[in-house]
Amino acid sequence: MTSLQHFQTLFSSKYYCIRNPNEQNLSIKVNGISRLPSSLIVTSMRKVLKTSSYIARATMATKVAYVNETLPSARQNIPTKKQLVDPVRQGVIIEGGVGYRQTVVIRSYEVGADKTATLESILNLLQETALNHVWVSGLLGDGFGATHGMVRNKLIWVVTRMQVQMDQYPIWGEVMEVETWVGASGKNGMRRDWLIRSQATGLVYARATSTWVMMNQETRRLSKMPEEVRAEISPWFIDKKAIQENNNTPETIKKLENNARYMKHNLKPKRSDLDMNQHVNNVKYVKWMLETIPEVFLERHQLSSITLEYRRECGSSDTVQSLSEPDDKDGMFMERTEEESCIKICRENSLPVEVLQGKSIKFTLSYTHLLQITGLSKSQEIVRGRTTWLRKITTFPIPYLTSHNVQRIML
């Protein structure tokens, strides 16, 4: 017996009981088959082991863990062939064999204080269903949505554009159906779209579209789509759009200058902001963008659309600046009270104010955003953004609409 075997034997027999005193013996039944535990963790040894054996001394001052040796592949169980149904993810292949639909329940921690899903949660669900689409396709290699062919070519996916249109926010416990599919985008790109529908009402709450290209993981340069990758993914392409655009080339977002109305400096990625690709995650970008917007605006408005144009990667050691500029130069919508805004709209349009009573009428406003890396000789753009917002006007009781109020607004 080698020292290593001796070490393992000691740990796997005698001491396992210490951690789980309620375990009757060492065997663990997995699917009815008795096997030796693969995760042996030994604690509280100080109290138990008072002998002078070298193992006992080794653990006197420390806690020793002998970690699970089950291979990650067995724990993940990524399919190697196309699956039509994924019962555990509640996913199913649709659209004649190429699209994917997943049933998702809005969880308690995905909603904010108003019980509706946060934008972050929606973006997370888009990412999750996209990856699960690749997962059931049998194409998923080692990595973050990369196919086997991409892994062989050391390629990863990079998003260049993302647009999300939120018509309505799901609420806690609401069951949603997320549909996603892919299509061609130019010669070397891929488009991925989503629809988020409420199962109970059948209504589409959100629509999203995105454009992806490939990057060499080592050189960090964009790459053409290799033929072997095209052969893998192009059979999945369909020509269907979640968001209809007026023309085929979407408007470019203007670049903000350093005199933007709202700015936040010295933003630094934390360890927890990095995703499996070791990038700052998209959701963090959106958080940084929205953090510049004044609280009073966020309280009174709901985001109704967001467009992101990605320019370059943000690494874990970069220092980031977030700029935002509202279209509404005079801040009219922000400073006026809800009743005042409502009354003003009605007066301007010869509408009787009663039409608004009991209804939620909302007004739009837009922001332009920019995240850039600072501390270099020249700032480098990470992502440009554009958000539109709806003014939330809550139902107000009719007594507020006195002629005195109306008079005051008109002056």
Next chain:
Amino acid sequence: MTSLQHFQTLFSSKYYCIRNPNEQNLSIKVNGISRLPSSLIVTSMRKVLKTSSYIARATMATKVAYVNETLPSARQNIPTKKQLVDPVRQGVIIEGGVGYRQTVVIRSYEVGADKTATLESILNLLQETALNHVWVSGLLGDGFGATHGMVRNKLIWVVTRMQVQMDQYPIWGEVMEVETWVGASGKNGMRRDWLIRSQATGLVYARATSTWVMMNQETRRLSKMPEEVRAEISPWFIDKKAIQENNNTPETIKKLENNARYMKHNLKPKRSDLDMNQHVNNVKYVKWMLETIPEVFLERHQLSSITLEYRRECGSSDTVQSLSEPDDKDGMFMERTEEESCIKICRENSLPVEVLQGKSIKFTLSYTHLLQITGLSKSQEIVRGRTTWLRKITTFPIPYLTSHNVQRIML
């Protein structure tokens, strides 16, 4: 026709098409039944409506949303009677009709850069499965896990103690089985426990326990358990513990003083940190606690247990201070390299260094934590915490273990 009806008619007929030009007509089929859309959103009106009608003018400069009027209750569909199975949440009643088990897939955004689930994700899953247990029980009233009887008595749940023991972290895509159940805690409290098990390996990765009492929502004072609430929940109580304690009264965490080694000041809750109860969420507390710990420590260690003792609520306007103090006063574990630590342990215990080659051997270290509200005449404790950590020693190649290295350590 009233002005309001006129307004609604205009919006619900003519203009809905503008938003969805690909919709053939206005009817939407839900479960095969044709119905008028309840969510009518009108956009891009500026381009279309060039007439001088007052509606047209009202929308010239604004976007008007006429929101979904489907009742939240129809969208949530909270059961009013006990369900033995919840197919959409993948939950099932166990333990002779009183426990709950839910199948959960670890999602891509719930893992960190190392592809293992974050502590935050684990805490979120505990909260989610607890609420879903109440959901399927048929006891869920309006609120955040409160029963019908609690709602009638204006009571909410407040957690007083929480303990999580992480033996292993699930990885991306791993299918987990979360079991949870409740029991009595003293005369007026409730205990809730959890086990998180890997479906593939059958191993328990995490164990957790918590203690809850009731608080009057208005007076914010703790309350006795009313008889009608006891009648609702006590049939669900079982006497089973996820974590065995050496004695029945768990150790109290010592209070840190203002000279703790690591401190962060001026922490302020954001809107997004508030949960459905309008409280700063537990997960945020844990983030604040762990934020004080140096990055270099977090990189090399993995949290293996956390205990939280809650003292008072934190409101959205409070300013918080986070203090942390490691047990290890000389920072021995932090400054030494992995190889050096391994070799030292082996030398001290007369073990050949080869036994560690290819194995992950970890060392423990503990921290004491405190979150308190500052800016008052006297600081007020929110929560005391205690964490234990395992040193991650990654596999290192055998060439590192030269006698030169060993020699250097011994000096």
